[in-house]
Amino acid sequence: MAERYELRFSGAGGQGLITAGIILAEAASIVEGKHAVQSQSYGPEARGGASKSEVIIADEPIDYPKATLVDACLAMTQEAADKYSKDIRPGGLLLVDEDFVQNPPVGDFKVIKMPIVNTAKNEVGRMIVANVVALGAMVALTEVVSRESGETAVLSRVPEAFRELNKTAFNLGFEKVKALIG
């Protein structure tokens, strides 16, 4: 793993992307024992509009806690894609929800398109787990934590009754991206 790996989860406020960031940070720092810092947009922009959550993962203690050049960015909405894809590292990754980001930004980064909200809605059966589908997809795309660590972190956050739902969501997201990138 690189010295410092930066991930950004962006979308509309209320889509659970801050939670997705927290779970990834837990997977890295609690399950895998790496260093992780999670931060998020706060205040008016976190309530509707474009919202983001950032996770920095490293083998060493993390100094500067904010994103500098984003290695991998998730955008669930067009507004988020336009606003938050600007500082993706040259050669970095942008994962978009293809149903909501009609015009993916163009830049020196690779764009991966997949249905995220619709996978949650139609295949898992609950739109509310779109953030966990997205998390599974980001883990598959970046391999910043292992699939098992991601799943462990997801499951340690959800009540018993929702374990299967979230497990399905995480793994569907993971597998869909793996199928796409081969």
Place this chain on the structure above:
Amino acid sequence: MAKKVALLQGNEACAQGALYAGCNFFGGYPITPSTEVAEVLSVELPKIGGKFIQMEDEIAAMASIIGGALAGSKALTATSGPGMSLKQELLGYACIAEVPCVIINVMRGGPSTGMPTGPGQSDVQQAKWGTHGDHPVIALVPASCQEIFTETVRAFNLAEKYRMPVQVLYDEIIGHMRERIEFPEPGELEIINRTEPSVGPEEYKPFDPSFGDVPPMAAFGSGYRFHVTGLNKAADGFPTTKADLVDNEQRRQLRKISAAQSDIELNEEYMTEDAEVVVFAYGSTSRSARYAVNELRKEGVKAGMFRPITLWPFPEKRIAELGKQAKAIIVAELNLGQMNLEVERCVKGACDVPFIGRVDGEPINPGQIMDKVKEVK
């Protein structure tokens, strides 16, 4: 056994540190970006028989912790700039009445309502001079979630040991970001409790200097009765205007801190041994400074960082020494010029003190610091 670990926000770590230190009273009034401190304690304090009160405003919140502390509790409040301004009068009251308590200030932009959701470091001089009159000040400025935990514990210890209010200041960035925390085992960190009277209620004088600069403190409700006032007072706690008593009393209160500087002062130095340029930074800004120093060292630039963890009392001696060693001490902080004045005062012209300030709601980034270091001739 493996230690308990968790991914916590700075504010949550503060609340956990307070509980570890033995905090059993919180009186507060919610304000961004400090509210999570109150939120966690509102859940946790009732579980251990402690008390949580949401007061009608920040002034009452400060009054409540003074009352709680006088009754023997380890008392805490948490606020941000606007609330801190309101607490100033009672902060002075806690100083003169020598009431141990801890005040958390999660700094945002200011003045007034300013920028509630943005970070700031512009309350650092207020921490020293905000309340009127000569008074002792201890202010701590942690820079990570783990350090917020340990410095909150230390704040309670210093408050109890020196019988005075202690402020902990950190900015919105570390208040809201999440990092892995290792919970110390019980007993792993030292916990200090206030010295109780060794004499009976009949003989007890709450400010008797014959017991030293920090006279023992009895808890209300424990059979001891004494007078508490914001007026200058004699050893028995009652007001006095006698010149020698007032003078002795005022000097004793400042001496509590000045004589104990080495016990209270805490700094981190990073690559300062051979540094030609030293970056003075605290709180979240020190994280950018460390990043910048690492990058600069890769380029062969002899840069280092001085990070106060105790901001007040100020590390005067060490800054003066570094001023003689370095070509420049660059001060980086999220305000338009506060601690640079203190650094300038201490180096007495021995080196340059360039300044980097920022108040637009964004952190000072490592690149800004690197550029400034490279400007030093």
